[in-house]
Amino acid sequence: MHVKRVALLGATGSIGRQAIEIVERNPELELCGLQSGSTPLDALAAAYGVEHAQVGGDATALLDACEPDVVLNAIVGFAGVRATLWTLERGITLALANKESLVAAGELAVAAGERGGGLLIPVDSEHSALYQCLEGRARETVESLVLTASGGPFRGRARSELSGVTAAEALAHPTWTMGRKITVDSATLANKGLELIEAHWLFGLPYEQIEVVVHPTSVVHSLVRLRDGALLAHLGHPDMRVPISFALTYPERAPTPARALDLAAGLELRFEAPDLEAFPLLGLARRAGEQGGTFPCAYNAANEVAVAAFLEGRIGFLDIAATVEDALDVVDGSPARDLDDLVEADRAARRAAERRLVPA
Numbered sequence: 001m002h003v004k005r006v007a008l009l010g011a012t013g014s015i016g017r018q019a020i021e022i023v024e025r026n027p028e029l030e031l032c033g034l035q036s037g038s039t040p041l042d043a044l045a046a047a048y049g050v051e052h053a054q055v056g057g058d059a060t061a062l063l064d065a066c067e068p069d070v071v072l073n074a075i076v077g078f079a080g081v082r083a084t085l086w087t088l089e090r091g092i093t094l095a096l097a098n099k100e101s102l103v104a105a106g107e108l109a110v111a112a113g114e115r116g117g118g119l120l121i122p123v124d125s126e127h128s129a130l131y132q133c134l135e136g137r138a139r140e141t142v143e144s145l146v147l148t149a150s151g152g153p154f155r156g157r158a159r160s161e162l163s164g165v166t167a168a169e170a171l172a173h174p175t176w177t178m179g180r181k182i183t184v185d186s187a188t189l190a191n192k193g194l195e196l197i198e199a200h201w202l203f204g205l206p207y208e209q210i211e212v213v214v215h216p217t218s219v220v221h222s223l224v225r226l227r228d229g230a231l232l233a234h235l236g237h238p239d240m241r242v243p244i245s246f247a248l249t250y251p252e253r254a255p256t257p258a259r260a261l262d263l264a265a266g267l268e269l270r271f272e273a274p275d276l277e278a279f280p281l282l283g284l285a286r287r288a289g290e291q292g293g294t295f296p297c298a299y300n301a302a303n304e305v306a307v308a309a310f311l312e313g314r315i316g317f318l319d320i321a322a323t324v325e326d327a328l329d330v331v332d333g334s335p336a337r338d339l340d341d342l343v344e345a346d347r348a349a350r351r352a353a354e355r356r357l358v359p360a
C-alpha cells in the first residue's frame with residue numbers, strides 16, 4: 001500500500017478541519033506537514049504525529065521540509081499564492097481550495113503547472129463537479145460550463161434592501177458552513193466571481209463559455225453543456241468532505257461519511273438568473289477576468305481589504321463592491337511577469353482599496 005503524504009496548509013480552518021477528518025479515516029493518507037496563519041499547532045501536530053508544523057511565515061519553507069505527495073492548499077486569500085506556485089512548479093499534486101491564488105496568479109500558475117506537469121485538482125465543490133463532468137472529454141465537445149451559486153443569505157433582495165445589512169446577517173449562509181471571508185464573499189456573490197475566474201484558468205475556456213446560475217439548495221454543484229445538447233450535472237448534499245476526499249484520494253475515490261441524496265424523498269431543482277444589480281461583484285469579476293493582466297489580482301486584493309473592513313464594521317455591505325470597483329478603476333492592470341510583479345500588483349490594489357475606505 002502506497003501511503004500518500006499530505007501537506008495541509010490552512011489546517012485550522014473550515015476546509016483544514018474537514019480534511020483532517022478525511023485523512024483520519026483513510027489509512028492510505030498521512031499528514032506530513034501542517035500550517036496555520038496564527039493558531040498554534042502543537043496539539044494538532046502531536047495528535048497526528050506530524051513532524052513539520054509551521055505557524056505563519058512562508059509555507060514553501062514547510063513544503064520543502066516535509067516532502068509531500070499532495071499539497072492541500074486551504075489557506076485563505078492571496079497568502080496562498082506562493083504555495084500554489086511552488087507546488088505546481090514541482091509537479092506535485094495540488095489539491096486547491098485556495099481559489100484566490102488561481103484568481104490572482106492565473107497566468108503564472110498555468111505556466112508553472114505546464115512546466116511541472118503535475119495534477120491540479122480543485123477542491124471548490126463547483127470546480128470539483130466540473131472537473132468530474134469534464135474528465136475524458138474532448139474540449140471541442142464542450143459548449144459551456146455552468147457554475148451554480150446558492151445566492152447566499154440575501155438572495156431575492158433588491159439593492160436598496162442591502163445597504164443596512166450587518167456582518168452577522170452576511171455570515172448566516174443558508175446552505176454551507178465555511179470560514180468568515182468566503183461566507184461574506186458568498187453573500188456579495190464575489191465568491192462566484194472568484195470561481196468564474198478560477199474556472200477560466202482551471203479548464204481553459206473563455207469567459208463567454210462560463211455561465212453562472214443561482215440554485216438555492218446547492219444540490220447541483222455545477223453542470224457542463226455539451227455540443228450535442230446533453231447537460232451533465234453533479235449532484236449531492238452540500239458537504240465539502242466529498243470534494244476534499246476526491247482531491248486527496250484521486251483517482252481512487254475513497255468512500256466518505258457523506259449522506260446519500262434521497263431522490264425518492266423529492267428534490268427541488270430550482271434555478272434562476274443572478275441579480276447583477278444587487279450583487280455587482282459578479283459582473284465586476286467577469287470584467288476583470290476579461291481584461292486580464294493583473295486586473296483579477298487587483299479584484300481579489302481589493303475584495304480582501306473590503307471584506308475585512310466590512311467584518312470590522314468599518315464599511316457597509318454595499319461599500320464592498322464600491323471599493324472593488326474604485327480600486328479597479330485606478331490600478332494599471334498590466335500583466336505580471338513573475339511573482340514579484342504580482343506581489344506588487346496585489347499591494348497596489350490593497351493601497352487603492354484602503355484609500356477608498358478612508359471617509360472623504
Ligand SMILES: NC(=O)c1ccc[n+]([C@@H]2O[C@H](COP(=O)([O-])OP(=O)(O)OC[C@H]3O[C@@H](n4cnc5c(N)ncnc54)[C@H](OP(=O)(O)O)[C@@H]3O)[C@@H](O)[C@H]2O)c1
Nearest residue numbers: 010012013014015036037038039075076079097098178179
Ligand atoms: N470553507 C469552505 O467550505 C470552502 C469551500 C470552497 C472553497 N474554500 C476556500 O478554501 C480556502 C479556505 O477557506 P476556509 O473557509 O477553510 O477559511 P478559514 O476557515 O478562514 O481558514 C483559513 C485557514 O487559513 C489559515 N491562514 C490564514 N491566513 C494565513 C496566512 N497568511 N498564512 C497561512 N495560513 C493562513 C488560517 O489559519 P488561522 O487559524 O491561524 O487563522 C486557517 O487555517 C479559501 O480560499 C476558500 O475560498 C472554502
